[in-house]
Amino acid sequence: MNSMSDSNRSNTTAAIAASLKKRYARERRFQWYGRLAVLTGFIFLFILLTDIVIKGSPAFTQHFIKLDIDFNTEVLGISQNATAEEISGADFSAVVKDSLRTMFPDVSGRKEKKALYRLISIRAEYTLRDMVLENPALLGTNAEVWLLAHSEAGSYLKGQVDASAPESDRKVKDIQVVWLDTLAKEGRTESRFNSTFFLSGDSREPELAGIKAALYGSLFTLLVTFCLAFPIGVLSAIYLEEFAPRNRLTDLIEININNLAAVPSIVFGLLGLAVFINFFELPRSAPLVGGVVLALMTLPTIIITSRAAIQAVPPSIQEAAMGVGASKLQTVFHHVLPVAMPGVLTGSIIGMAQALGETAPLLMIGMVAFIMDVPGGVTDPSTVLPVQIYLWADSPERGFTEKTSAAIMVLMAFLILMNGLAVYLRKRFELK
Amino acid sequence: MSAIATITDIKTQNIEGKVPMDKRSALEIESQDATDTYETIGTPRVDNAKMSARHVNVFYGEKQAILDVSLDIGRNEVLAMIGPSGCGKSTFLRTLNRMNDIIPICKVRGDITLEGEDIYKSDQDTVMLRARVGMVFQKPNPFPKSIYENVAYGPRIHGLAHSKAEMDEIVEQSLRRASLFDEVKDQLDKPGTGLSGGQQQRLCIARAIAVSPEVILMDEPCSALDPIATARIEELIDDLKEKYTIAIVTHSMQQAARVSQRTAYFHLGKLIEVGETKEIFTFPKHQLTENYITGRFG
Numbered sequence: 113m114n115s116m117s118d119s120n121r122s123n124t125t126a127a128i129a130a131s132l133k134k135r136y137a138r139e140r141r142f143q144w145y146g147r148l149a150v151l152t153g154f155i156f157l158f159i160l161l162t163d164i165v166i167k168g169s170p171a172f173t174q175h176f177i178k179l180d181i182d183f184n185t186e187v188l189g190i191s192q193n194a195t196a197e198e199i200s201g202a203d204f205s206a207v208v209k210d211s212l213r214t215m216f217p218d219v220s221g222r223k224e225k226k227a228l229y230r231l232i233s234i235r236a237e238y239t240l241r242d243m244v245l246e247n248p249a250l251l252g253t254n255a256e257v258w259l260l261a262h263s264e265a266g267s268y269l270k271g272q273v274d275a276s277a278p279e280s281d282r283k284v285k286d287i288q289v290v291w292l293d294t295l296a297k298e299g300r301t302e303s304r305f306n307s308t309f310f311l312s313g314d315s316r317e318p319e320l321a322g323i324k325a326a327l328y329g330s331l332f333t334l335l336v337t338f339c340l341a342f343p344i345g346v347l348s349a350i351y352l353e354e355f356a357p358r359n360r361l362t363d364l365i366e367i368n369i370n371n372l373a374a375v376p377s378i379v380f381g382l383l384g385l386a387v388f389i390n391f392f393e394l395p396r397s398a399p400l401v402g403g404v405v406l407a408l409m410t411l412p413t414i415i416i417t418s419r420a421a422i423q424a425v426p427p428s429i430q431e432a433a434m435g436v437g438a439s440k441l442q443t444v445f446h447h448v449l450p451v452a453m454p455g456v457l458t459g460s461i462i463g464m465a466q467a468l469g470e471t472a473p474l475l476m477i478g479m480v481a482f483i484m485d486v487p488g489g490v491t492d493p494s495t496v497l498p499v500q501i502y503l504w505a506d507s508p509e510r511g512f513t514e515k516t517s518a519a520i521m522v523l524m525a526f527l528i529l530m531n532g533l534a535v536y537l538r539k540r541f542e543l544k
Numbered sequence: 545m546s547a548i549a550t551i552t553d554i555k556t557q558n559i560e561g562k563v564p565m566d567k568r569s570a571l572e573i574e575s576q577d578a579t580d581t582y583e584t585i586g587t588p589r590v591d592n593a594k595m596s597a598r599h600v601n602v603f604y605g606e607k608q609a610i611l612d613v614s615l616d617i618g619r620n621e622v623l624a625m626i627g628p629s630g631c632g633k634s635t636f637l638r639t640l641n642r643m644n645d646i647i648p649i650c651k652v653r654g655d656i657t658l659e660g661e662d663i664y665k666s667d668q669d670t671v672m673l674r675a676r677v678g679m680v681f682q683k684p685n686p687f688p689k690s691i692y693e694n695v696a697y698g699p700r701i702h703g704l705a706h707s708k709a710e711m712d713e714i715v716e717q718s719l720r721r722a723s724l725f726d727e728v729k730d731q732l733d734k735p736g737t738g739l740s741g742g743q744q745q746r747l748c749i750a751r752a753i754a755v756s757p758e759v760i761l762m763d764e765p766c767s768a769l770d771p772i773a774t775a776r777i778e779e780l781i782d783d784l785k786e787k788y789t790i791a792i793v794t795h796s797m798q799q800a801a802r803v804s805q806r807t808a809y810f811h812l813g814k815l816i817e818v819g820e821t822k823e824i825f826t827f828p829k830h831q832l833t834e835n836y837i838t839g840r841f842g
Contacts, residue, residue, distance in 0.1 A: 437672070437674040437702060437755060438671070
């Protein structure tokens with residue numbers, strides 16, 4: 113009997129050893145699949161990010177050209193002691209053109225002159241006007257002034273234009289290349305940080321277009337979304353999870369919330385258009401309407417994740433609270449919610465991130481309009497970051513290509529900031 | 545090799561020897577179920593009881609978990625409830641402070657009184673009830689807050705302390721009574737979840753007594769603890785009975801014998817036998833009680 117069980121034993125051991133080998137091989141194989149999957153994801157992400165950063169980073173610098181400006185009162189068409197009003201109405205573009213012509217005296221012909229004037233951004237005349245308004249003593253004197261280059265000239269100075277390509281294939285013509293090279297050689301060009309990008313709204317001129325209006329639009333929209341979606345979502349989740357009776361009605365509500373999470377976002381845009389703009393006559397293109405629409409879209413996400421987080425709170429904590437005589441409300445707000453809070457916050461941030469990147473429903477309610485002014489409140493017409501990106505991506509000018517990528521970088525920075533906030537809040541709640 | 549074989553043989557025999565016994569007792573119970581009336585042996589009623597249950601039936605949906613149990617808990621006594629798993633002892637304990645109310649499908653029939661007052665009457669406030677009948681759970685479940693907050697929470701929501709000093713006093717008193725104060729006095733602001741299992745359970749006891757309850761229900765308070773921690777809790781229970789009335793559910797018969805004055809034996813939802821602890825453990829009257837305490841099943 114002993115020998116039999118001994119041989120049985122060795123048979124079993126051999127069988128287990130054989131199967132073990134297989135099992136370990138399978139595990140190793142699976143680990144490699146996993147690593148491969150992670151690596152593939154990383155490679156794609158890396159390519160995407162590098163592409164965006166490479167394309168977008170030039171947008172953060174701008175070239176300036178130094179010109180000798182003669183604030184000639186005759187050219188400006190005003191007197192030496194002109195009033196502020198007269199100065200405002202003066203033709204400062206004339207002095208810029210004069211200065212350019214003096215620098216390149218052999219330029220003749222309408223076309224060539226036009227090309228010459230195109231080196232400097234139309235912003236120049238406003239820069240000069242503001243200078244004179246601030247210091248009227250400048251009138252009648254000469255001054256060296258750094259003026260913003262036109263986006264095409266700028267893109268040549270940034271080295272984005274291949275001068276050896278056929279002239280018809282590029283915006284910067286041969287003659288402009290010569291001028292710009294001359295200016296560069298004389299040390300009259302300079303690359304500076306592009307503050308315009310962060311300080312102004314959209315513009316038809318790429319060198320003047322900025323992200324501020326869209327950033328504020330996004331901020332206001334998200335503010336409205338958060339103020340609506342977070343309290344409504346969390347309170348709904350608490351009520352449904354902790355207080356509502358389990359019956360057909362609550363089952364139906366639950367199913368509908370789940371369905372709502374899967375509704376295409378453009379449908380919410382249609383709803384916003386029909387209900388908020390056409391029926392309630394709220395202003396078009398306003399962050400208020402955008403925020404409400406996005407809140408509707410975000411609500412299911414927040415409710416579902418919050419309910420899951422509340423459900424995950426160990427029942428022992430509830431029992432403990434009720435055991436010392438806490439009421440249901442006290443149990444929920446003193447014990448369940450604080451423990452569920454990290455999960456609730458994560459869900460809300462995911463919802464908000466979704467809302468931040470949403471474009472389709474906002475197109476429906478008119479947030480796609482060309483808006484130059486930075487909105488001052490939730491009822492001012494505005495646009496949002498993703499829509500701004502869409503608008504710029506749609507523009508033919510070369511200068512907008514880099515702006516598009518730069519705006520994507522800003523949007524992502526915004527997202528990272530929001531996620532960082534979520535992580536910080538999580539940590540704070542977990543410490544307690 | 546042969547020695548191992550022998551041990552295995554003995555084990556097999558043991559199991560074989562046990563099966564008929566189990567079957568027999570199961571049959572016995574089934575026959576009792578059929579009649580649905582039974583007499584609890586011993587002394588379920590005492591004079592001047594703190595809490596008393598009369599003809600209590602508890603249902604989970606269709607399933608009946610407690611059958612016609614009548615039992616008194618005497619003033620300042622420790623009542624132990626023992627019985628095999630699923631016998632309804634925990635369920636019965638939870639009816640005493642209406643913790644079963646949380647479970648929607650749970651229905652309680654019968655009368656349970658605290659100081660002669662029906663605790664299931666329609667205008668009974670469960671918050672008030674649970675302040676008077678505290679509970680300590682099977683698994684230590686401190687709040688994920690500081691030790692101080694854990695103890696102070698109950699008094700705070702009931703408004704028992706009117707100043708910080710008073711609250712400090714209550715917290716210290718409660719921790720002292722739970723014989724935990726000396727171990728944690730320097731770390732009152734540390735999270736209660738960072739303590740050892742035994743300390744956590746004593747913290748839960750401190751939390752329960754902080755609201756000065758009249759009765760403390762303990763649901764297998766030592767089942768997750770090591771013998772040393774268990775011994776400390778048992779000592780504590782002995783001290784606590786000076787001030788409180790205690791009902792304790794336990795799986796350990798030694799524990800029941802050590803801490804309780806009276807013991808109730810539950811079996812498949814029925815209260816089979818109640819009596820002085822000494823008597824139950826030395827001269828059990830019912831066959832099932834005897835089987836259980838002699839370790840034939842459980």
